[in-house]
Amino acid sequence: MKENVLKQKLNDFMAKVIAKNPGEVEFHQAVKEVVESLIPYIEEHPKYKEAKILERMTEPERTIIFRVPWLDDKGEIQINRGFRVQFNSAIGPYKGGLRLHPTVNLSILKFLGFEQVFKNSLTTLPMGGGKGGSDFDPKGKSDNEVMRFCQSFMTELVKYIGPDTDIPAGDIGTGGREIGYLFGQYKRLKQEFTGVLTGKGLNWGGSLVRPEATGYGNVYFANEMLKTKGESFEGKTVLISGSGNVAQYATKKATQLGGKVVTLSDSSGFIYDPDGIDEEKLEYVFYLKNTKRGRIKEYAEKYGVEYYEGQRPWGIKCDIALPCATQNEINGEEAETLVKNGCFCVGEGANMPSTPEAVEVFLKNKILYSPGKASNAGGVSVSGLEMTQNSMRLPWSAEEVDKKLHDIMKSIHSTCVKYGKEKDGFVNYLKGANIGGFVKVADAMLDQGAV
Ligand code: NDP
Numbered sequence: 001m002k003e004n005v006l007k008q009k010l011n012d013f014m015a016k017v018i019a020k021n022p023g024e025v026e027f028h029q030a031v032k033e034v035v036e037s038l039i040p041y042i043e044e045h046p047k048y049k050e051a052k053i054l055e056r057m058t059e060p061e062r063t064i065i066f067r068v069p070w071l072d073d074k075g076e077i078q079i080n081r082g083f084r085v086q087f088n089s090a091i092g093p094y095k096g097g098l099r100l101h102p103t104v105n106l107s108i109l110k111f112l113g114f115e116q117v118f119k120n121s122l123t124t125l126p127m128g129g130g131k132g133g134s135d136f137d138p139k140g141k142s143d144n145e146v147m148r149f150c151q152s153f154m155t156e157l158v159k160y161i162g163p164d165t166d167i168p169a170g171d172i173g174t175g176g177r178e179i180g181y182l183f184g185q186y187k188r189l190k191q192e193f194t195g196v197l198t199g200k201g202l203n204w205g206g207s208l209v210r211p212e213a214t215g216y217g218n219v220y221f222a223n224e225m226l227k228t229k230g231e232s233f234e235g236k237t238v239l240i241s242g243s244g245n246v247a248q249y250a251t252k253k254a255t256q257l258g259g260k261v262v263t264l265s266d267s268s269g270f271i272y273d274p275d276g277i278d279e280e281k282l283e284y285v286f287y288l289k290n291t292k293r294g295r296i297k298e299y300a301e302k303y304g305v306e307y308y309e310g311q312r313p314w315g316i317k318c319d320i321a322l323p324c325a326t327q328n329e330i331n332g333e334e335a336e337t338l339v340k341n342g343c344f345c346v347g348e349g350a351n352m353p354s355t356p357e358a359v360e361v362f363l364k365n366k367i368l369y370s371p372g373k374a375s376n377a378g379g380v381s382v383s384g385l386e387m388t389q390n391s392m393r394l395p396w397s398a399e400e401v402d403k404k405l406h407d408i409m410k411s412i413h414s415t416c417v418k419y420g421k422e423k424d425g426f427v428n429y430l431k432g433a434n435i436g437g438f439v440k441v442a443d444a445m446l447d448q449g450a451v
């Protein structure tokens with residue numbers, strides 16, 4: 001089909017999505033990025049068109065929005081908004097994280113839930129897609145305040161989730177502490193000890209390697225991309241953004257594989273350590289971010305390196321970039337700078353960290369570029385393995401889980417190559433992930449009738 005006809009079809013489809021979901025710009029962005037790849041594929045496979053699979057897949061099965069009142073340490077009532085978007089259950093129960101961040105709204109959670117459907121399909125495990133969270137900001141709150149918020153949040157969420165229905169996990173602002181409070185409240189309300197959440201503590205049903213999984217998986221995936229060019233992490237300069245869960249373990253694995261990670265960031269700025277963030281300095285980052293809950297600026301003060309207030313790291317010269325903070329953190333101009341400075345591999349650890357303009361730059365320059373739904377799928381994959389261990393009531397060793405994670409990342413890479421390889425041999429990982437993730441879910445929906 002001609003290019004301009006396909007473009008018209010894309011525009012018509014997007015016009016309907018925008019009219020139905022007014023103002024939800026992140027959701028529009030995520031849908032557009034996917035249907036751009038899918039419309040040509042669907043034209044060649046009309047069974048999906050006739051069954052209106054795309055129209056169905058862009059409408060969540062269910063969206064729950066609720067009030068979350070809680071008492072702060074001064075005894076004052078605070079009111080937040082809670083969400084759970086149950087997007088698609090064609091291939092398994094809804095699965096996806098809970099984001100706690102002041103910017104959370106329906107658009108952000110619909111974009112994340114939509115992405116999760118394709119990501120979970122790519123993992124090879126039987127998981128549908130969902131996402132939830134709240135505009136609650138855990139930053140600056142005491143442990144007790146976080147606990148009271150989590151208990152109130154779960155008091156409502158409990159009605160909609162379950163180990164065979166919907167299994168939430170962590171995301172931005174939701175780590176081991178929050179999952180603990182949420183699990184404790186679920187257990188009180190249901191009188192059940194089940195695998196209803198993942199990312200649990202090791203001595204109460206958690207899986208080894210779950211904390212590491214997203215960051216490690218991202219580096220495993222980047223390594224697979226590098227191998228296609230006869231390259232590796234050895235001796236490469238690596239930029240990482242963020243300094244939370246994903247960034248920390250991406251730094252650890254990239255360093256283990258011989259890379260030199262020179263940046264980390266948070267929402268206030270970034271640090272540049274030209275000597276590299278070695279194991280000892282990374283231990284400090286773990287302490288700074290996970291125990292002290294401080295700012296990345298303190299790293300610069302401790303090690304006497306540069307700190308760039310209010311800036312992002314993409315202007316530093318590198319070979320590999322791993323964005324691990326948040327959505328739309330690399331714009332078109334920054335992407336141009338990265339490529340101009342010699343960066344030839346971008347592996348997304350965050351969800352949708354590159355703007356559409358940035359993605360265009362990466363694809364136009366034919367560098368190795370992996371979308372988050374492929375390269376950050378390690379986290380939800382080990383969540384899936386945590387569910388398996390919970391069902392069996394048997395824990396696996398770290399080696400076993402890590403090997404399974406590694407195999408899953410390799411399998412996702414192969415799927416991307418299968419569906420994304422173009423005539424000239426260039427692998428469009430975005431297209432590969434979108435089509436590869438789509439086929440399994442779409443076929444399941446066809447099998448299950450008009451649901
Ligand atoms: P954390 O909360 O542990 O860390 C988030 C990091 O990103 C912090 O350094 C934070 O800085 C920074 N950040 C958050 N929001 C912004 C912002 N608006 N601008 C700049 N920096 C920001 O979250 P995770 O590491 O778990 O998540 C990071 C990304 O990875 C997210 O996109 C998430 O969806 C994705 N992801 C996470 C998975 C997981 O298993 N945890 C799995 C797959 C994807 P600050 O402290 O200043 O807020």
Ligand code: 2IT
Pocket residue numbers: 095096097098116119167168169170171172198351376377379380381383
């Ligand atoms: O975006 C993601 O894949 C996650 N935040 C992890 C979800 C999960 O269920 O482990």
